[in-house]
Amino acid sequence: MLRLMIVDDEEIIRTAISKMIDFTSLGYELIATAKNGMEAFDIICDSYPDVIITDIKMPILNGLELIERAYNLDIGINYIILSGYGEFEYAKQAMKYGVQHFLLKPTNKQELINALIEIHDSRNEVQEKQRLQQQHILQKVRFPMEQCFLMESLEWQQDFSQCFQKYDQLLSFPSHCLHACICTFIEDNNLNAFLKDINKMLEKNQITQFFPIISVKNTVILIINVETLNIQTKLQEFIENRTYPSQAVSFQAAFMHFHNVFELYQSIIEKISRFSQILLIDSSLVAYEIRNNLTSPWRLKELENIIKSSSNEMEFEEILNTTFSTSINLEAAKKISIELFLMQNSSVTEYSLDMACDFFRKIYSCTSTQAIYEMLRDVLSTSLQEQLSLDSKQKSYIPLLKNYVNNHLDAEYLSLKWLAENYLYISVGYLSKQFVKEEGERFSDYLNRIRMEEAKKLLAIYSNDNIKSIAKQVGFGNSPHYFSQVFKKYVGCTPSEFWETSKTEHVHKSL
Template sequence: MLKLIIVDDEKVIRETIKNLIDWKSIGIHVVGVCKDGLEAYDMIQDENPDIVMTDIKMPGIMGLELIEKAKAVNSDIEFIILSGYGEFNFAAQAMRNGVQHYLLKPCNEKDIISVISEVKDKCYQKRALKEQQDSLLYNFKKNVLRNTVTECLATPDMLDSLITAYEKFLDFSNTPYHLFHVFYLEEKDLLDFLKDLYAFETRCTPGICLSPVYVKNTLSLFFEDFQKNYDELNNFILSWQKNNVTALVAEQITYPNLRALLSDLLPKIARYDTIYTLNRFQMIPTYNYNALLHSVNSIAENLTSGDLHKHQLGSLETEKLLNPIEDIEFLKTMISSFLFQSPLASASQVTEFLVKMNSCTIPSKLKDYFYQELDAFFPKDIAVHHYKDFIQKTIQCVEENLSNPDLSLKWIVDNYLFMNVDYVSKQFVKETGLKFSNYLNKIRIERAKQQLLQKGSNKMYSIANEIGCGNNPQYFSQFFKKHTGMTPTAYVKKMNTTLQV
């Protein structure tokens, strides 16, 4: 589901737009409404929206400046301009800067839905293309999805706890998913069908990350729902012919999120003796290894307990569990299960290991490599950290990049953490008690106060640059006043007076 922020300095307009439309029914989640550009900029950093619908003339930061600053934080945000008749020149200027959509006030429900529909298609096209271009991210997501399915099949009664372990890598709650069941597809025809399917995907639906699961004569394909019409894919399935196969049947189901899909799909396929997950044209069988996969959870508890004796016990249990396994694909699944149980591992750390692991074909070498890296994923002193590792890295990045005007949680995630930005945002609040934008503003204000007392208000160009307001003392002054209730000059004067007294 795409996220939307509405910005307008007139309360009646922003609230009317929010309440006029059943946003959920058209695949949009309104994450907030804002009364001015400063408030909107903070919310953009916290919520990482896909779409921002903004007034063009507002006090403080105007719409054009908001667009410019937000685009620096996240160039993928799509903007919709709200403008009156007398403001069309501003809207035209925004369009010259890349904004392609606007609504003329007053606008009705039909106008809004029409524009939103166009913007949605563009957002999903950009998302699909970006994932396709980022082959590492694409393959990583497929790896996580495949591992999730395999573990859930082994421990169907532990779906909620497994989701908790994987949610920092994958969104289980907010992104809708689409499922195709392909019936009457015999195993002897499966690989031929997949070859044609992937050729069709590359040609007609690039960027869709297909996750196939096969049980006796039935192939289940699920993927993120881009809110598109899938008639072409349906027609491809129904018209596929090879080896005299002409009787395929397709069934489509849309789910609000991945959790709902797994809750429905897994019980239906778990009754089969052999279930195949597929990595392109490689069939990976899942047998009755329930007990083995279930053991990973209890061993991981020892490894993450913070107790040295339990950690040593967990290391021995890990080797005892993995040593007998000679099926290289199942071994990789088991090791992946351990990796995703680590509370401190970042996506980049896991991804680097998975890339090396996937190139390994000898079970003994893979086990040795994993045992060598075990302490990196499960440190012995794991319990003494004040913050989780990726939260500590986020705080460190703020300190080191405070002067960067484009500094945001998304920027840190994209350049340092390589994790799910929504997960990091929620964990940041949980660990620090502050939204990221509030924390960033707090640090910037503290640094500004310190520099104002040292350098004085006549050095506002320098201070503005140092705390990330760019070469813009006017914006710095607005920012400082919003968060302290006084201008920088008034603050310096007050503090000097206080010190003299």
């Protein structure tokens, strides 16, 4: 369902539009109505609508000004502008913000329905493209995630269920993959030859591998689809008939069948956990040892523990900077970043696939190790602060949010959605509920209140002709008029009046 908001200064129009269309049947949820641009902007900060139907002429903040400011918060919002004949050309200015739908008043019901349907269909197309991009990104980072899954599973067998659920989101383990083939007596000097032969056989017979090949002391584990006895027999005969000049004993193949995917991986983890050396072999038959190099998850777990035990942010950055030294190559840096990011997300309920894919996409768009370091530093710094803010049972993101806001009051982009997606990497819905529950007020009220408190301090220092500069410093960009309106709402007077009063009080105190 798309989240819809209606903005118009005439109550009769807001009510009429709200009631004349069955929004639910069109795939919309009407989340709010607003009587002016200021009220609408606060709702955008709090309630992250997808689509806004708005009038042009409104008090305080008109429709075009609303769109301009909202664009800095969320470029993904779609707008339907309602305008009179004399406003139509004016409304076209909104096209630079991507607005495509302009309807003349009085509003025609069918035209509005058609516009809503067109937006819904367009967003579905965009979502499908994003889904395909997400699949591409997950495929690109699949092997590092499979390494991390193996490592976490081995490290935390007692919590395997939680670990499996998290990676099931990312790796999408097929439910029909219920078999494993255990190949034994494969001596080290014959491992490469055996892997090449088995790979060719699997490809020739279109037998799908669902996980990279796992190798432990003279044993190779294949997680494959062998649903028929014919395929199983054929594979077994192929393996056991392999001969190599230096091979002392014959290979053996045993098949394991499980009731579900969870049992399959749990059993494999139990079997390999006793071995000191574990290899994971990628699709190019390159073997990665899990323990003895920097990009190994075993070492990364140690690195994560060191990062978490950092006593302050400076120490944390020094550790991270040492890891991402100039000697490390770009691909290794990407791999480390992905694995460290995944290790931070141990709770399935707070894990967001969209957020993870967005992180992976940003990492793979980096062209230097320094860029990767800077991005990972910001993400892990948030996680580090989060650990420091834990109480005995409940994790709260609100102290982190408030700290970020206090340090970035000049940023026009501040909204719950932006903070959730770009700073905290959690669900915006979850963050919204948590903020109201803990603070007892909406995020927009909190944001405006502390911005006005900072503005009052600045007005007491600077002269009256600095209002435009002050507006910019507290997040209102090039909108001093809107800043004045918000200031009056929260303080009870305009910035100029406040400055005059402060100046008079200062003179009286000095006498």
